[in-house]
Amino acid sequence: MFKFEEGEVLLVDKPLTWTSFDVVKKIKIAGKISKVGHAGTLDPLATGLLILCTGKKTKEIDNYQALTKEYTGKILLGKTTPTLDLEMPFDSEKDTSHLTESMVLSTVDAFKGKISQIPPIFSAIKVDGKRLYKKARKGKEIDVEIKPREIEVYEFEITEFSLPEISFRIVCSKGTYIRSLARDLGAKLGVGGCLSALRRTKIGEFSVDNAWQLEEIVGRAKEEREKELGLS
DSSP: OTTTTTTTTTEEOOTTTTTTTHHHHHHHHHHOOSSOOOSOOOTEEEEEEEEEEGGGGGGGGGHHHHOOOOOEEEEETTTEOOSSTTTTTOOEOOOTOOOOHHHHHHHHHSEEEEEOOOSSSSSSSTTTEEEEEHHTOOOOOOSSSSOOEEEEEEEEEEEEEEEEEEEEEEEOOOOOOOOOOOHHHHHHOOOOOOEEEEEEEETTEGGGGGEEEEHHHHEEEEHHHHHHOOOO
């Protein structure tokens, strides 16, 4: 039995195209829960592990956000987009036929360890109290300087090489933008690149293998609410 108001930590497998806020809102409404928050945003075109905290457990969100993250996904080399993923149309294209697996692997090594990274314009970062992606999606000019951040990539391996796309697995620190890694890897190879698929598989020791599917947890939230009201 869940005790949402007292506090629960829920592992949810975020569906494709849903925002992290959409997931929070859906569960919050289903269970009529007063407090629900997530520990780390996933982009709409990413799937995978989202940790939700309810009730008094929302005070622990920062602890979960600080944990190491693991992702798997694909990078499309030779093409770029404004969002650094496939949410928007391509805005540049270059030939990748000259690239070899050894070239890519040696370049990947440059992104391991502590590195400086500039977050995407289309991101949840706040500047002057407003989310950057909200201004960017409205087509407004972003006239602020996005400062680089130091992040750490503990593991970065290429799991499949099939140009122009490469599959990867990454273990990284809090605050790492995989879209930025895709952009920077493509730039370093001289052809550009964008993220074509992303799945968060772990947060600390928590695995997406143990996560609820969204509709399952929404159903449970509704059931718990009905029990409280004596309707079941």
